[in-house]
Amino acid sequence: MSQAAKEKKQVIVDDITKKIQDAVSVVVVDYRGLTVEQVTELRKQLRDNGVEIRVLKNTMLRRAAEAAGLGTMEDVFKGPTAVAFSNEDVVAPAKIIAEFAKDAEALEIKGGVIEGTVASVEKINALAKLPNREGLLSMLLSVLQAPVRNTALAIKAVAEKKEEEAA
Structure with a gap:
């Protein structure tokens, strides 16, 4: 193999390495058997x-x-391999691919990387069952609003009771 070819391949490997390091989640799949339409839609x-x-x-x-x-990651990188990289949402690639x-x-999930740690198929599937980022933020907001909502309802109940007693 010529030196130029080796250098070209090393540039590609360096690019992939950077993508893996920068990604919050990476999902590796075997896409063998998918139609062109299915791959395009995915x-x-x-x-x-x-x-x-x-x-x-x-x-x-x-x-x-x-x-x-x-x-x-010998056991993951076998056969036809497609890799999904997400730099923003940890759950998105796993959820979309599992769905x-x-x-x-x-389409078969072979494994992946979650926040810099190698993840098994089971971990990727468990991640896919979690709500996405917006869903988690919505849950957090709901939890944060609950004490204020409960206080407001208690004040309203006391005010209504005082009105009934006054009437």
């Missing part, structure tokens, strides 16, 4: 949620994972 759904998906060579992925400090896999049985 890409569209992921892109609409700020997730990048790429089909990459396993040897480059192994090298990038090792350079990122994750080991070679898509319900209709497209050929």
Whole structure:
């Protein structure tokens, strides 16, 4: 292999390494058996949620994972491999892919990386069951509003009782 080819491949490995390190979650899937329409639809759904998906060579992925400090992830990088990278939402790639896999049985989650830690298929599937970022923020807001809401209801009840007693 020529030096130029090696350098070109090293640039790609460095790019993948940076993507893995910058991503809050990475989901690795086997897309064998999906139709072109299904792959296009999956890409569209992921892109609409700020997730990048790429089909990459396993040897480059192994090298990038090792350079990122994750080991070679030999068991994950086998067969046709597509990788979804999310820099914003930890849950989005897992949720979208798991939901898509319900209709497209050929799509198989092989593993991934969650906030810099290698994750098994089980962890990715558990992550997919969590609400997305907006859902979690909504839950947090609801919890924060509860004491104020309860206080307001108590004050209203006391005021109504005083009105009834005065009448």
